[in-house]
Amino acid sequence: MLIFLICSSFLSIAQEETTFVKLADPVPEFEFEKSPGKTMNISELKGKTVLITFFATWCGPCKKELPFIQSDIYNKLRKNPNFEILIFGREHNWDEVNRFKAANKFSMPFYPDPDRKVYSKFAGQYIPRNFLISPEGKILFSSIGFNEKDFKILKETIDNQVKRN
Template identity: 45%
Template sequence: MKKFLVIAALVLGATGVNAQTDDDAATLTKVGQQSPVFEFNAEKQKTASIDSYKGKIVMLNFFATWCPPCRMELPRVQKEIWDKYKDNPKFALMVFGREEGWDKVLPFKTANNYTFNILPDEGRKVFGLFAKQSIPRNVILDEEGKIIYQSTGYSEQEFNKLLALLDARLKKPQP
């Protein structure tokens, strides 16, 4: 199994996994729509609502610990997004392990030295509001909770578009 995952990751890394468009049959939301309202486990004993993040640019990332393209994307999320914007009060990052509980996401976070929160999404409760299938999946919400970007799959080109959008929205104003 490990050999298969390594080979799959190498093949996917060489060719990329192209992002899919909003009209993808698996995607339930569209750019320009308000985000579905949902609650999630922010900590083991604490829930939060997406509504409490209004006023911030919010990036939602849906992944699975077993997914090779997700494993290629998450190090970039750490280095190029979280490390850059974690101290920006106008930014929030939520990384959801689709169909995975605390028992899977916490050891995965530790093993990969990620410093951003990885949250469980057992039963696809959050993911299912945005899509039927396909990961990795990224969604960016503006300060009013409107979807301003979404992508499926991983490719360097599409990830670079996501980075450019975040940079444009979160760049500190010049004095």
């Protein structure tokens, strides 16, 4: 029990020190490559609920979380015009992201973040990370790592936002 409390305290401190955006903060401005050679600005998604996920192909917890994002979030909301999902491969290029996507049979959109330009707007370290953005462009939820409790809260928050729109 003591070890659990120490680990929980460490994770809370780590999240606080390595997360650069807080709940209710405006989403940081950034551009990303929507497809090779074509960029998009996050401001273009204002008015939608947006889930931003950061992962790496070598990350064990990321590999556990992404199938749940596919089945429990993306598959249910992919046709909803008020929802967008952005999954960024931290330190990965298009080839690496596309190979990972194909190997795992994901249909969700994946985007490269080879130099951490997007990631560094949100955090300093640790993945997977999720940030949920409101239609008004505010941070509604953030998480580090993958656990069922946080994932359930993420899903409920998304459902509430999408119903509201």
